Amino acid sequence: MREEARPKISKLCVYTDPSDPSLVVKDGYQWRKYGQKVTRDNPCPRAYFRCSFAPACPVKKKVQRSAEDRRLLVATYEGEHTHSQPLSVEPPAGGSLTPSPVKVQTSSPTVTLDLTRPNPSLSPDRSSMETESPDEFQRRLAEQMVTTLTNDPGFTLALASAISGKFLGLTPDHCQ
DNA sequence: CGTATTTGACCAGCGC
């Protein structure tokens, strides 16, 4: 077995408003942006961040919007923090919103669905969740995602996009 | 005045 260049890769999918150009993911850590590049795979610019709280922290973060859903931010974390969170994630000023981060930890990659924005328009398609709470619904989706991840880890992003789209009542048929 | 952020250029690695 080799463990060369094998940092912990984590993915964090965060819903944000498409009108918000800030590729900043509030995860409780301090990040310093050190670059931005437009990849050919995605028309949206990809931002590169490094941990500014601890200079020795090897963690790097890449944030890019989903090519299909501009409201979905996909943050890729490389490595692990060698320190604690400098500050806790403060809830929105609204106070009514209750973020329900669905963290799914698999063998290697950690996929976290941080649904900071509950559901802008959740209701047109609630035929299979009228007897269960939204939290339970998310839990089921998370379990479903874990199952799929176990079978095809490479499908992570596509699945996350699909699930995310489902939350908004969308149906991204070509998720890749 | 100091810190953080932004943009452009340069370098390295991979594929054809």
Place this chain on the structure above:
DNA sequence: GCGCTGGTCAAATACG
């Protein structure tokens, strides 16, 4: 061997 893409560094600018 050349071209392309991704990633990082450094200098300049803006904001607090």
